[in-house]
Amino acid sequence: MIDSRTAARLRSHFRAAGSITVLTGAGISAESGIPTFRGPEGYWTVGSQSYHPQKMATHAMFSKDPLAVWQWYCYRRAVCLQADPNPGHRALVEMERQLGERFTLITQNVDGLHLRAGNSPSRTYQIHGNINWMRCSMECSAGIYPVPDFIPTAPVSKTTDTGLLEKLVCPECGSRARPHVLWFDESYDETFYRFESSLRTAQKTDLLVVVGTSGSTTLPNHIVNMVLAQGGLVVDLNITSNLFAELARSHQGIVLQGPSSQTLPEIVKLLPR
Ligand SMILES: [Zn+2]
Incomplete structure (x- = not known):
């Protein structure tokens, strides 16, 4: 459960943020049973x-x-x-529906579950492919x-x-x-992986929600640090503590420890209607 003080902070940040980005990693798919x-x-x-x-x-x-x-x-x-999309994936579909053009989803997952859940291909950057x-x-x-x-x-x-x-x-x-x-011995690019688009998005992001990723690949690291450098708020959702949770904590961000299939639907309920 999100405590009332954190809920109030989330509510006001979601209201005020011009651009909201969600960055997802293996954790959200693990909750659908994908290793x-x-x-x-x-x-x-x-x-x-x-x-x-x-x-x-x-x-x-x-x-x-x-x-x-x-x-x-x-x-x-x-x-x-x-595997099937879980309530965390579905919450992000609802988040996109409510936020419209203020929303971008950047995912490291290649399983295609975000698109299968219903996020739009134009606002979903699959930076490692599908x-x-x-x-x-x-x-x-x-x-x-x-x-x-x-x-x-x-x-x-x-x-x-x-x-x-x-x-x-x-x-x-x-x-x-x-x-x-994207293979381990290859580099990100715009044509296939929306590399520049992801960086441009990070540059204007006021609120970044990091879901189930621990910071082991370069582009996600870059995105989180860019958002922090320009004073954006980082919200970390993960079942365990990790590098991004520490970064969020040290920059007055928000850390919610627990499965994203629970925390994401709770966050979506806080969105201003
Ligand atoms: Zn050909």
């Missing part, structure tokens, strides 16, 4: 070797063994498609396409379809398609 894939559940066996996700999710690995990388993404996509989409590995265009329906979505541990690669091709030029996700 982070950075932990032990992310290991993947190819032949006799076991690979860490930080090895699998790389352009280097895709160049070396595209079939193994696609098999891994098919499995991960199946896990994501089995596992349900693919694009040309030769970058013949900036096109992004849904992963075709015939790609297995059963919760299999590993698809045995070795003909996957022939089916996963760029609809424009016929080259090999790749998952539309």
Whole structure:
């Protein structure tokens, strides 16, 4: 439960803020049952070797063994498609509906749950991509396409379809398609990941709500520090204490410890109608 003093502060900040940004990470999806894939559940066996996700999710690995990388993404996509948006996701849809153009959602999650819940693609910046989409590995265009329906979505541990690669091709030029996700050995950009748009949004953000992310990747760190530097308020929602909670605390921000599937709906109830 949000205490009355914090509720009053939140209410007045939501009323006064010109631009409100929500930054989400793995925590909000974990509450829908999606593992982070950075932990032990992310290991993947190819032949006799076991690979860490930080090895699998790389352009280097895709160049070396595209079939193994696609098999891994098919499995991960199946896990994501089995999960449903939770009350935290739905609260953000309601927040967007109420705040309109004052609202931007920046997400590190590739599971697509925010869009499935109903947030608009134009106001949702998927800075690490979306596992349900693919694009040309030769970058013949900036096109992004849904992963075709015939790609297995059963919760299999590993698809045995070795003909996957022939089916996963760029609809424009016929080259090999790749998952539309930012890999560990790649950089953010505007075309695919809304990098500059995210920074521009951070620059004008008066109120930043950070949900279920601990500050381990560079762009989220940058966004939080930009908002703090210009005197914006940071609200941190997380089940555990983390770097962003400490930053919020040391800048007169608000920290709500607990599952975001509970705290986000409570915050939405405070929005001025
Ligand atoms: Zn192409």
